Amino acid sequence: MTNQTGATKRRSRRTMLTLFTIVALALGGLTVESTSKWYLGVAVVAILVALLLIAWALTARYDRGVARGRVTPLETARSQLDVGLVRAARAEHGEFAGVTEVRRQLPSLTFDEAVKLHRYV
Known part of the structure; x- marks a missing residue:
């Protein structure tokens, strides 16, 4: 195909x-x-x-x-995410660093989805 x-x-x-x-x-x-x-x-x-x-x-x-369909649902993505790393990046470098860490761990997510996921971590 x-x-x-x-x-x-x-x-x-x-x-x-x-x-x-x-x-x-x-x-x-x-x-x-x-x-x-x-x-x-x-x-x-x-x-x-x-x-x-x-x-x-x-x-x-x-x-x-x-x-x-290539993007995973947010709940599935959240279960695959290392929440500790995201929280550490956000605490140390700010909000954008937390979103960047989410995108680094789950590159299939769009920026908007990473921001939504970042809010609930």
Whole structure:
């Protein structure tokens, strides 16, 4: 399984969007030509575009969920943290040193998560 970068995923999603749009327009055109009722073609295109947008939104939502999944929950992170070192760094060098110590021990956390975790240590 290959690891795609964000730009590659966006390009892939954009390519899929373009291809599905062409297919939707072609099906709409065929519907108009075969029935001679323009509103049926517009309805087919609208339904296909709606389905396309729903699928695109679901894949984007899934991608965001996968990206968030690499960070551990705060309670799990707190159980992995050496609280003594964090408290010592905070007492000796200040608040920012405590946050830096949290980030040093758990580099997968974002800065905001490290600050939240630091507050409860």
